[in-house]
Amino acid sequence: MSRLSSGGAIDRRQVINFRFNGTSYTGFKGDTLASALLANGVRVVGRSFKYHRPRGVVSCGIEETNALVQLRSDLDQPNIRATVLPLVEGLEAESINCWPSVNFDVGAINGWLAPLFPAGFYYKTFMAKPWDFYSRFIRRVAGLGQVPKVADTNSYERVHHHVDVLVIGAGPAGLSTTLAVARTGARVLLIDDQSDPGGDLLFDTAIIDQKPALEWVKESIETLAQLDNVSRLQNTIATGYYDHNLVIAVQTSPDESWIRERLWHIRAKQVVVATGAVERPMVFANNDRPGVMLCASVAGYITRFGVQPGKRCVLFTNNSRAYEYLSVLQEAGIKVVEIVDCRESVDDDSLKIAQLLNIPVVAGSHVVNVSGKKMVRSVTVRSINGDANLHTVSCDLVCHSGGWNPLVHLQSHSGAKPVYDSENVTFIPGKPIQSERSVGASNGRFLLSQCITDGLETGQKIGVELGYEFPEISFEKQTNDVNYAVEGFWAEDDNTGKAFVDYQNDVTRADLALAMRENFQSIEHIKRYTTAGMATDQGKMGNPNVIGIVAQMSGTSMTATGTTTYRPPFQPVSFGVIGGMERGALIIPARTTPITEWNISHGAAMNEAGANFRRPFYYPKSGESMQDAMNREALATRNGCAIYDATPLGKFELHGEDVPELLNRVYTNSFSDLPIGQGRFGLMLREDGRLMDDGVTFRIDDNHYLMSCGTGAAPVVLGHMERLLQTEWQDLKVYLINVSAGWANVCVCGPLAREVLSGAGMDRELLDSMKFMQIKTTKVAGFDVRVARVSYTGELSFEINVRRRDGLQLWELFMQAGKQHDITPIGSETSGVLRIEKGFVSPGIEGDNITNPYDAGLGWVIDMNKPDFIGKRSLQRDLNIGGERQHVVGLLPDDHNAKIADGSALVPVQAPTSGNPEFQGHVTAACYSPTLERTIALALLKNGKNRHGENIRISGLEGSFTATVTKPVFYDPRGEKMRA
Amino acid sequence: MLLIPCPWCGQRNEDEFMCGGESARVRPDDPASTTDAQWSDYLYNSTNHKGVVREWWWHVNGCTKWFVIDRDTVTHAIQPASEEIS
Numbered sequence A: 001m002s003r004l005s006s007g008g009a010i011d012r013r014q015v016i017n018f019r020f021n022g023t024s025y026t027g028f029k030g031d032t033l034a035s036a037l038l039a040n041g042v043r044v045v046g047r048s049f050k051y052h053r054p055r056g057v058v059s060c061g062i063e064e065t066n067a068l069v070q071l072r073s074d075l076d077q078p079n080i081r082a083t084v085l086p087l088v089e090g091l092e093a094e095s096i097n098c099w100p101s102v103n104f105d106v107g108a109i110n111g112w113l114a115p116l117f118p119a120g121f122y123y124k125t126f127m128a129k130p131w132d133f134y135s136r137f138i139r140r141v142a143g144l145g146q147v148p149k150v151a152d153t154n155s156y157e158r159v160h161h162h163v164d165v166l167v168i169g170a171g172p173a174g175l176s177t178t179l180a181v182a183r184t185g186a187r188v189l190l191i192d193d194q195s196d197p198g199g200d201l202l203f204d205t206a207i208i209d210q211k212p213a214l215e216w217v218k219e220s221i222e223t224l225a226q227l228d229n230v231s232r233l234q235n236t237i238a239t240g241y242y243d244h245n246l247v248i249a250v251q252t253s254p255d256e257s258w259i260r261e262r263l264w265h266i267r268a269k270q271v272v273v274a275t276g277a278v279e280r281p282m283v284f285a286n287n288d289r290p291g292v293m294l295c296a297s298v299a300g301y302i303t304r305f306g307v308q309p310g311k312r313c314v315l316f317t318n319n320s321r322a323y324e325y326l327s328v329l330q331e332a333g334i335k336v337v338e339i340v341d342c343r344e345s346v347d348d349d350s351l352k353i354a355q356l357l358n359i360p361v362v363a364g365s366h367v368v369n370v371s372g373k374k375m376v377r378s379v380t381v382r383s384i385n386g387d388a389n390l391h392t393v394s395c396d397l398v399c400h401s402g403g404w405n406p407l408v409h410l411q412s413h414s415g416a417k418p419v420y421d422s423e424n425v426t427f428i429p430g431k432p433i434q435s436e437r438s439v440g441a442s443n444g445r446f447l448l449s450q451c452i453t454d455g456l457e458t459g460q461k462i463g464v465e466l467g468y469e470f471p472e473i474s475f476e477k478q479t480n481d482v483n484y485a486v487e488g489f490w491a492e493d494d495n496t497g498k499a500f501v502d503y504q505n506d507v508t509r510a511d512l513a514l515a516m517r518e519n520f521q522s523i524e525h526i527k528r529y530t531t532a533g534m535a536t537d538q539g540k541m542g543n544p545n546v547i548g549i550v551a552q553m554s555g556t557s558m559t560a561t562g563t564t565t566y567r568p569p570f571q572p573v574s575f576g577v578i579g580g581m582e583r584g585a586l587i588i589p590a591r592t593t594p595i596t597e598w599n600i601s602h603g604a605a606m607n608e609a610g611a612n613f614r615r616p617f618y619y620p621k622s623g624e625s626m627q628d629a630m631n632r633e634a635l636a637t638r639n640g641c642a643i644y645d646a647t648p649l650g651k652f653e654l655h656g657e658d659v660p661e662l663l664n665r666v667y668t669n670s671f672s673d674l675p676i677g678q679g680r681f682g683l684m685l686r687e688d689g690r691l692m693d694d695g696v697t698f699r700i701d702d703n704h705y706l707m708s709c710g711t712g713a714a715p716v717v718l719g720h721m722e723r724l725l726q727t728e729w730q731d732l733k734v735y736l737i738n739v740s741a742g743w744a745n746v747c748v749c750g751p752l753a754r755e756v757l758s759g760a761g762m763d764r765e766l767l768d769s770m771k772f773m774q775i776k777t778t779k780v781a782g783f784d785v786r787v788a789r790v791s792y793t794g795e796l797s798f799e800i801n802v803r804r805r806d807g808l809q810l811w812e813l814f815m816q817a818g819k820q821h822d823i824t825p826i827g828s829e830t831s832g833v834l835r836i837e838k839g840f841v842s843p844g845i846e847g848d849n850i851t852n853p854y855d856a857g858l859g860w861v862i863d864m865n866k867p868d869f870i871g872k873r874s875l876q877r878d879l880n881i882g883g884e885r886q887h888v889v890g891l892l893p894d895d896h897n898a899k900i901a902d903g904s905a906l907v908p909v910q911a912p913t914s915g916n917p918e919f920q921g922h923v924t925a926a927c928y929s930p931t932l933e934r935t936i937a938l939a940l941l942k943n944g945k946n947r948h949g950e951n952i953r954i955s956g957l958e959g960s961f962t963a964t965v966t967k968p969v970f971y972d973p974r975g976e977k978m979r980a
Numbered sequence B: 001m002l003l004i005p006c007p008w009c010g011q012r013n014e015d016e017f018m019c020g021g022e023s024a025r026v027r028p029d030d031p032a033s034t035t036d037a038q039w040s041d042y043l044y045n046s047t048n049h050k051g052v053v054r055e056w057w058w059h060v061n062g063c064t065k066w067f068v069i070d071r072d073t074v075t076h077a078i079q080p081a082s083e084e085i086s
């Protein structure tokens, strides 16, 4: 056991039971999983990604790369950092990357085969065969963690928040900034990722004004709590910094117990990044062995959790700050046997501390190897220049400290480029691109006193900039920290073992050397080739080492080498919180019509059908197949009467004296002479001459028109006209009103349509007198309706438009009146069959962004004598260019029951069944026609217009069929039925 | 997520809008008088340069107003442009 008898912010009276890799352990309230495991003497917590080397806890914070676990007890989440996972009763976790167990791992054979897995291994090896071949083998052992197999049923939500100042991080710098900003009266939000404020001070024994630093934290929080203009969120981590000062943060365990996580979209006039710094590892052979830990983290485990991570320790460092932690280690009963300092001349402050604690300092030397596999047993030390000082020290803990890395990630997200600070041997925030400032350790001010001063001064500046007053306060604070002195150190060791620069992705110094030997020069290329810094930790610990080593090997400076770009998220984010409430049925809320409920309760097979409407596909009776139902519905339409819900069709009212001019410009044909009460089929093109939509526009009154268009095309058509009216043609006097959702539209069609409607109470004389394409305003059973005689089925057909709220009553009235005629509701699949039989071109199906109206056989709708219309010039261009084009044709397969998949290829009849026959077109829509009692299809075929009567082969997923090319119309070619 | 200044609604999130492209691309007054090459250039080509671009934006998921802004394609700094200019 490694738990100290006293100390730490844990509650020793509250014992917590948990399981790790199947074994039961106990910890205390206030522990993280990592601290509890260390307290239980668990050294190996996982296996590495590529070589499956045993790994132990390396840090005590968000930067952790090794202690990643699969959290079985909570949604089976993969890759959770044990170092920030609060210990709760019943917690159950497992190591990742190991099979069958963490102590005996089959994948570790990758370690023995290590020479086979250098940088770029995947790129080089897997070129020989298709990836599918290799993936079978690789997938079993690759990847971090396992995808959860159970659905996440928790609740998540998203909030938008606007504030004057957002401060990210409640460490000494963030708290000081918030205190100063708050005094000015500006509205400020302070967010912090830990459960308690204080940042690194929670893990430290620092003194501020002769008091423990946490006292100062407590007082500061109390001050802030009394101010109305300050809000604070704990357990809230900023994960990304986007354009126009938008910061996205994830709040875990909010006060509301029914919300698991909350996503904050925070817009701030000013953002203050106070995310602190993390300690950097030293790079030496076997620096990943369990028991090799970051120095400040070891002190952190002692101070915060009362855990002693080892008994006999060697410190390997390049900086003075590591010395500050020595007294903490000694007081916790850890014997520090030696300090290996790679600096030739160690600074006086450091030497003084070592002397006081009676620890020998071996200067100008470095650790060149570590022995022990699942636990450190000893280290080998040697002087940097030559073999002097070569000796071995036995120990069970190596504390290493390579200096500090400011967490510049969020600033980098915001668009700024980090710059190299040679004095502190690290990258610090560059010139801000957005309204943003970095303070404290994240700004390269590593001393506690600097953090506080930097925060207070920055807070004051921001408040004044935002136009607030600032009262006099003292910026000076007395702290106990010593000066920070650091020297970069990236010398080669004996190359006797792997020296890791990126623990999580298993990237070594040798990989960087290999990449450079292979002439990768840009740091961005080296990063991608070796994958250094590309793991879920985004290189928080290791990136400056990668840059340092690359700079040293290439003989250039750190500045010239530069950094790679840090990208969001700063920390992994759950899919649940990204989705928020937009899941299941709410991802794209389905639109409904007044008839939707009726359809569902009458057993319709519902499906997505454009513009987010769900519509009946078909209405199966009991025992009927889909094809049976479609046949029955289609025959009822052709021979009796049918009814369908046409509400989803787009409907626009147009008012104003210039409506005819607008219609003339957006339609290919002329609308100047349309009489009142009459409709006309119109074809709308895009400016590039391709089909946008077809529909009927009616003239209701002098300056009043009603346009209809396809369901899916409705938003496109509306946008098209809105744009033209508001941008190009602002002079046109037209009001355009979208009334699509305002009217219910019930279509009654078939030879018996008049009988049904008159049975429902419509004036029979009016029905008889209405001609094709006419519109009338009348009454049915007391409802004011607009009746339009248009046909999308090829049969006699009336669309009855009524106020939305009356739609269902009207529908039920027609169902009742049609009972004696066996009125049949039909779905959109059946409408599709009727369309194909009639050869009505659908702009969304036959129009494939290449087809122009001539190709589609719609030349008769085009009036090239009009001075201009949208698409006219592009049609002229098509004509100028000429050449062979694909035309819409009909196909009659010789096999009358052929099942033809939409999209099947058209090839010459004599084409061989294998190889690559000449592609001549494709089937756009095929169906079985119960009226013709055979399969029919529409298709796009090269030069099809001139090939009627020829034979062609249809080659598709459902097989290969010969067919005759015909005109694209199979039923009532002269349209006598719909005009009857 | 950009903040787009709608002249009617004020600053709103980018996802309420659609970009309508460069406002300098104006439909020729008499398309018939253009050559095929000129017409293709109007249809398909934008200047797409680095720096400030005057663009149409449409508040489609809002008030449906079309308006013009000046957007820096590098920094994303946005200024409303006066409505008369297009």
Ligand SMILES: [Zn+2]
Residues within 6 Å of the ligand: B006, B007, B008, B009, B010, B059, B062, B063, B064, B065
């Ligand atoms: Zn608006």
